[in-house]
Amino acid sequence: MTLSADALTKRFPDGTLAVDGVSFTVAAGECLAIIGESGCGKTTTLKMLNRLVEPTGGSIAFAGEEVTTLKPEALRRRIGWVMQGDGLFPHMTVAENIAVTPRLLNWDKARIDARVDALIEQVRLSVSEHRGRYPAQLSGGQRQRVAIARALSVEPELLLLDEAFGALDPLTRGALQDDFTRLRRELGFAAVMVTHDMAEALLIADRILVMKAGRVVRTGTPEDLLRDPGDAYVEELLAMPRQQARAIERLEAGHA
Amino acid sequence: MPDRLDEAVANLPGYLGGHMQLVLSGLLISVLIAVPLGIFAARNRTLAGPVLGVASTLQTIPSLALLALMVPILGGRIGFAPAFIALTLYGILPILRNTVVGLQGVDPVVREAARGTGMTPLQSLQQVELPLALPTIIAGLRTATVWIVGTATLATPVGATSLGNYIFSGLQTRDWTTVIFGCLVAAGLALLLDQAIRLAELAARERKRAPAFAGIAIAAVMAMGAALPLVTGTSAARGIGSGEGEVMAGIEGRTVVIGAKGFTEQYILAALLERVLEDAGADVEIRENLGSTIAFDALRSGEIDVYVDYTGTIWATVMEREERAGRYDMFVRMAGWLREEHGILALGRLGFENAYGYAVRRDWAEENGIATIADLSGRSVRVGGDPEFFARAEWLRSRDAYGLQDARTRPMDSTFMYGALRDGEVDAVSAYTTDGRISDYDLVVLDDPLQILPPYDAVMLISPDAARNPALAGTLSVLLNAIPAETMRQANAMVDLDGATPGEAAAWLYGEVVAAED
Ligand SMILES: Nc1ncnc2c1ncn2[C@@H]1O[C@H](COP(=O)(O)OP(=O)(O)O)[C@@H](O)[C@H]1O
Ligand SMILES: [Mg+2]
Numbered sequence: 022m023t024l025s026a027d028a029l030t031k032r033f034p035d036g037t038l039a040v041d042g043v044s045f046t047v048a049a050g051e052c053l054a055i056i057g058e059s060g061c062g063k064t065t066t067l068k069m070l071n072r073l074v075e076p077t078g079g080s081i082a083f084a085g086e087e088v089t090t091l092k093p094e095a096l097r098r099r100i101g102w103v104m105q106g107d108g109l110f111p112h113m114t115v116a117e118n119i120a121v122t123p124r125l126l127n128w129d130k131a132r133i134d135a136r137v138d139a140l141i142e143q144v145r146l147s148v149s150e151h152r153g154r155y156p157a158q159l160s161g162g163q164r165q166r167v168a169i170a171r172a173l174s175v176e177p178e179l180l181l182l183d184e185a186f187g188a189l190d191p192l193t194r195g196a197l198q199d200d201f202t203r204l205r206r207e208l209g210f211a212a213v214m215v216t217h218d219m220a221e222a223l224l225i226a227d228r229i230l231v232m233k234a235g236r237v238v239r240t241g242t243p244e245d246l247l248r249d250p251g252d253a254y255v256e257e258l259l260a261m262p263r264q265q266a267r268a269i270e271r272l273e274a275g276h277a
Numbered sequence: 278m279p280d281r282l283d284e285a286v287a288n289l290p291g292y293l294g295g296h297m298q299l300v301l302s303g304l305l306i307s308v309l310i311a312v313p314l315g316i317f318a319a320r321n322r323t324l325a326g327p328v329l330g331v332a333s334t335l336q337t338i339p340s341l342a343l344l345a346l347m348v349p350i351l352g353g354r355i356g357f358a359p360a361f362i363a364l365t366l367y368g369i370l371p372i373l374r375n376t377v378v379g380l381q382g383v384d385p386v387v388r389e390a391a392r393g394t395g396m397t398p399l400q401s402l403q404q405v406e407l408p409l410a411l412p413t414i415i416a417g418l419r420t421a422t423v424w425i426v427g428t429a430t431l432a433t434p435v436g437a438t439s440l441g442n443y444i445f446s447g448l449q450t451r452d453w454t455t456v457i458f459g460c461l462v463a464a465g466l467a468l469l470l471d472q473a474i475r476l477a478e479l480a481a482r483e484r485k486r487a488p489a490f491a492g493i494a495i496a497a498v499m500a501m502g503a504a505l506p507l508v509t510g511t512s513a514a515r516g517i518g519s520g521e522g523e524v525m526a527g528i529e530g531r532t533v534v535i536g537a538k539g540f541t542e543q544y545i546l547a548a549l550l551e552r553v554l555e556d557a558g559a560d561v562e563i564r565e566n567l568g569s570t571i572a573f574d575a576l577r578s579g580e581i582d583v584y585v586d587y588t589g590t591i592w593a594t595v596m597e598r599e600e601r602a603g604r605y606d607m608f609v610r611m612a613g614w615l616r617e618e619h620g621i622l623a624l625g626r627l628g629f630e631n632a633y634g635y636a637v638r639r640d641w642a643e644e645n646g647i648a649t650i651a652d653l654s655g656r657s658v659r660v661g662g663d664p665e666f667f668a669r670a671e672w673l674r675s676r677d678a679y680g681l682q683d684a685r686t687r688p689m690d691s692t693f694m695y696g697a698l699r700d701g702e703v704d705a706v707s708a709y710t711t712d713g714r715i716s717d718y719d720l721v722v723l724d725d726p727l728q729i730l731p732p733y734d735a736v737m738l739i740s741p742d743a744a745r746n747p748a749l750a751g752t753l754s755v756l757l758n759a760i761p762a763e764t765m766r767q768a769n770a771m772v773d774l775d776g777a778t779p780g781e782a783a784a785w786l787y788g789e790v791v792a793a794e795d
Contacts, residue, residue, distance in 0.1 A: 073392060098395030108390035112408050121394045121404075171394070 023049045023084060023179055023211040024070065030078030031065050039065040041235035042079070049178070052205060052212040054226035056219060056258065062235040063215040064105060067181050070213060071100045084178060098122050101172030101180040101210070106188070107164040109156040109171070115141065116152045119171045126175060140170040143207075145200060162193035169201065173208065180212040186221065198225055220262040223247070231255050284778065285443060285458040293462060295438030299360055299429045300422070300470070306361075307368030307421055312414065314369075315376025316402065325377055332370040340367060340428045344435050348571050353578030355436030355564065355571055360429070367428055368421040375417025379410030415478045419471050426467040430459070434539060434568040436575060440466070445566040448692055449540045450772050450779065528748040529558035536572045536584035537565035540691065541772045541779065542631060542711060542765065546585045546735070548783030550753065553791065557752040569665065570594060573738075577619050582743035583753065587631055589731035591615070593670050604630070604732040611736075620741030624750050629711060629762035632733040633671050634722035635660075636708035638698060642721055649724040653705065654680035661697050662707030664688040672707070675729045695720070711762055713770020735760075759790040 024047040031040040040062040047053045055063050068074040070081060072093040081088045088096055109118050116137045123133045141148050144166040156164055165185060172180055186194045186201075202225055205212065216222050222229045223243045231239040231246075231254070239246065239255045250256040318325040335343075343366065347359030383406050391401035407414075430441035443459025446452070533554050537547035544565055551561040564581055573595055575581045588607050592598050596614055612623035635650050647653065660681070666672055667686050676682065687703055694706040695714040708715060710722055710733075737756065743749050768786045771777040777785075 071393065073389065094395050094397050097393060102393040104386070104390060104393060106386050108386055108393070110387060110390065110405055112405075121396075125395050125400065 022082075023047050023051070024213070025082045026066075026070070026079065027081075028079035029066060029069055029076055029081065031062075031069060031074060032077045039235055040069070040076075043232070043235075043237050044079075045230050045237070045240060047179070047211050047213060050205075050209045050211050051227045052214060052225060054222035054229045055213065055215045055232060056217065056222045056229060057232035059217060061232045063217075063232060064183055066232070067183055067213060067215050070181055071097045071102060073097075094125075098125060098175065099177055099179075101174075101177040103165075103168045103172045103180070103182040103185040105183040105215075107156070107161075107168040109164055109167060111156055114153050114155055115146070115159070115167050118156070118167055119174050121171065122174050136174060140173060143173075143204060144170045146170075160193075162189055162197060165189065165197060166200075169197075169204075173204070173210070176208070176210075178210060180210050182212060182214045184215055184217065187216065187218070201225065219258045220265075223262060231258065281452055281454045281776075281778070282458065285455050288442070289462070292438060292440050292442050292459075293466070296426075296429050296440045296463070296466065299357070299364055299432055299437060299439055300425050300466075302361055303364035303368050303425050303429070304418070304422060306365045307372055307425075308418065310365070311369045311372035311417075312376050315373045315414075316380065316407075318373070319377045319380035325381075329374055329377065332373050335366050336370045341431050341434070343367070344428075344431055345568055345571065348435055348568075348574055353574035353580065355567065355575040355578075355580045357437050359435045360432035360437035360439070363435075364425050364429055364432070368425050371417040371420040371424065372414065373417075375413045375420075376410065379413030379417075380406055382413065383409045411481075412478070415474065419474050422470045422474060423467045426463060426470060430463050433566040435571055436536075436564045436567050436580070442566060445539050446544065446779075448690065449566075450544070451692055452776070528554070528746070528752055530560070531746075532560040532562060533583065533743075533749065534562045534564060534581045536567055536575055536581035537563060538569055538572050538584075539566040540709075541769050542709070543585065544779035545768050545772065545782045545786060546627075548780050549756070549786050550583065550585075550737075552783060552787050553755060554749075554752060557748075559752075576621060576738055576740045579740045579742040581740065582749065583624075583737060583739050585627065585735050586738055587733040587735055588626075589632065589671075589733040591736075592731060599670070601728060601731065604734060607732055608734055608736065615738070620744065622739040622741075622744035622750060624737040624739055624753060625757040627735040627737065627756055628758040628760045629735055629765045630733050631709050631711040631735055631762075631765070633666065633707050633730050634710045634725070635675075635705050636695075636698065636715055636720045636722050637705045638701075639719045639721050641704065642723075647723065649726050650675060650679045650681075650729075651726060652723070653684065655683060657683045657685060658704040659687055659702075660684045660705045660707070661687045661689055661694040661703035663691040663694070666707040671730055675725075678727050678729045711765045711769055713766050713773050716766070717770060717774055735765075755791060760786070764789055 026046070027044050029040055029043045030038075032038050043062075043066055045053060055066060057063055065074055069076045070083075070088075072088060083091075083096070083100070110121070113121070119137045119140055120133045123136060128136070137152070138148050141152060146163060146166055151159070151163065151167075156167070159167065169185065172182075186197050189197065198221065214222075214226060223246075226243065228240065228242055229246055230237055231252070233254055238252050239250070246255060246259065250259055314328060318328040340363070344360060344363040347363045348355055351359050351362075387405060387409065388401065391405040396404065429439045430444055432439045433441035433445045440459050440463045443455050443462070447455035447459065535547045535550050535554075537543040547563050547565055551563060554561050564575070567575060567584075569590065572581070572584050573586065573591070576584060588604075588611050591611050592602065592607055596611065602610065608623070608626060615621040615623050635653070637647060642648065645652075658681075662672070667688055676684070684705075687697075689697065691709070694703070695708070695712065695718055697703050698706045698720060699718045705723075708720070708722060714720070715722065737753055739750060739753075764786065768782045771782040771785065772779055
């Protein structure tokens with residue numbers, strides 16, 4: 022088991038109960054999607070996993086260790102993180118952004134250079150063209166690819182993604198989702214992926230966790246959820262992708 | 278004109294070098310204080326307000342006052358130290374403020390990204406926050422640079438050599454060539470340094486050429502500052518007596534530091550003392566344009582060995598005596614007090630008085646039937662005078678004794694007050710009785726029947742340390758009672774009216790009073 026969260030709770034100092042007793046597990050290589058409407062506590066849950074937010078209750082075990090026993094910086098250097106908005110350092114080139122964590126871990130320069138070049142290729146950017154550019158000189162999709170490359174820099178067992186594809190146009194987003202699935206197959210990392218897009222969760226994740234107002238309302242594989250939503254809220258979330266799929270089927274049938 | 282310019286150019290290495298030393302060291306220490314403090318304040322939001330408040334308050338102290346205050350705070354030290362500290366305090370605010378603003382302006386998303394990639398707070402500061410705040414911090418540094426270059430010209434009255442020496446001396450001797458020259462060099466220096474910093478920053482941003490470009494620019498500027506004083510060979514020598522406690526005899530080959538306040542007569546007398554001491558084989562250094570009380574503090578602490586002051590000034594300002602005293606009585610009592618209280622040797626009187634007196638235009642006096650200060654009573658006359666005068670007991674007491682309550686005071690630089698009187702902009706001025714312009718502009722000094730205005734005998738004062746070397750007093754004794762008031766007035770007129778340099782006037786004076794005796 023790569024990750025297991027038990028009864029995670031977060032009450033902010035101002036009294037907001039953002040996360041209320043959330044439990045889940047992520048197996049090695051598995052992709053868990055956390056889905057729910059804006060403000061339901063997805064980001065807070067994700068940030069507790071690498072201790073950017075300290076839980077006020079519950080426990081987290083990563084690779085068999087209780088995370089509160091690890092130094093936060095050491096933990097974060099072992100877990101890849103793609104934050105909401107790309108979060109790239111504007112004063113660093115693509116290569117420097119990707120090299121941040123390896124440098125913190127004191128890798129030697131040759132190893133860092135080789136790793137950076139390999140990652141640029143893996144996220145389907147061009148070493149010759151993009152390596153020395155600054156984030157401001159890239160498109161939104163390219164920036165997101167760099168953010169993913171940066172999160173993968175030290176070959177982490179676990180990747181955390183917070184609406185990583187949310188702000189992109191549909192074509193770019195589709196391409197990026199495909200590449201993400203391919204990378205996961207090639208590199209075998211586990212992932213916790215926060216999204217508010219049910220279609221994305223259905224297409225990419227192995228398992229889906231539905232949150233509402235800080236609580237878990239349903240956990241299951243995409244097939245489980247489609248077969249038996251089990252909850253009116255989940256039903257609601259599934260309605261839109263279903264409608265769209267049917268409409269497209271009808272159109273295609275009509276043309277045939 | 279051309280020789281004025283030649284002289285200005287000849288002084289350039291020393292003045293510019295002194296200025297550069299003040300500016301660069303002030304800036305360097307400002308940065309070393311303001312940047313860490315700014316980092317600390319930016320991280321503790323409750324601290325940011327008070328810290329910026331204190332720095333802003335320092336900024337509102339007028340720069341000249343801040344500089345002058347440093348002298349008593351440092352126990353009478355003049356020269357580099359007080360000027361350097363005041364300039365450093367001045368440079369802190371813009372750098373501190375921009376450091377705080379720059380760091381607080383870093384996007385929270387980027388700061389969170391730094392944490393998320395595994396940086397410690399220190400690594401985040403070094404690798405992310407400071408680099409992103411750097412343009413703002415540099416902008417603060419540039420502001421500080423321009424401020425410090427400008428304010429350093431005010432370091433002259435506390436005895437630090439700077440480009441202000443051109444401005445202060447030129448203003449007092451009405452030598453506009455020198456004033457403009459000083460202003461242009463100071464402005465040029467401000468622009469140059471500002472651009473050097475800008476180029477270094479640009480180079481740092483185009484990261485490839487960063488080290489080379491920035492290094493060259495900064496190194497060039499530093500080298501200029503460091504090298505100039507070497508070229509002129511000036512060093513901040515202290516007085517001759519500063520060799521711990523030993524009694525020294527002889528004067529040949531020793532360095533004597535002469536002080537002078539910031540007006541024509543003082544420049545001339547300093548140059549005269551210089552000639553006399555150099556005749557005896559001493560090396561002489563002159564610290565001129567010292568503020569009035571700063572000169573005395575510097576003498577007491579041994580920063581200067583000798584200077585000329587006036588009995589009435591010491592009596593009222595230093596001894597804080599309220600009572601009146603006659604000319605000779607005052608000298609004797611002053612000399613005893615100085616020796617007793619401070620170990621200062623009042624060598625003796627030069628022979629002339631340079632008193633304050635109320636001067637008016639002769640035609641105006643005749644028209645209005647005015648012959649004594651008492652005749653001004655009850656009139657709403659406009660009285661011009663240097664700002665120091667209106668703060669002194671002489672003004673307050675003569676105002677009360679002669680009923681001058683209705684007079685309107687117009688403080689102005691003493692350089693301009695005689696012209697203002699001639700041109701009818703004021704009706705009376707607090708003139709110096711040895712000023713050459715009194716006879717030249719057809720002015721008269723009003724009688725003082727109640728003897729309110731104290732005597733102002735010019736006296737040579739020798740520092741406690743230097744007083745241990747009898748050779749200094751012995752050498753200077755040739756000037757005792759040697760300068761009649763009329764002779765001094767002529768020497769002053771040479772500079773103030775005929776455009777001679779103080780050095781030229783001193784040469785003439787030397788011929789009159791020293792060479793004539795031989
Ligand atoms: N630092 C904070 N202090 C107080 N409340 C917060 C803080 N961060 C988030 N919240 C609140 O917690 C709830 C969950 O926020 P978040 O986890 O960001 O939701 P999501 O990512 O699902 O949109 C929201 O009501 C939000 O306003
Ligand atoms: Mg969120």
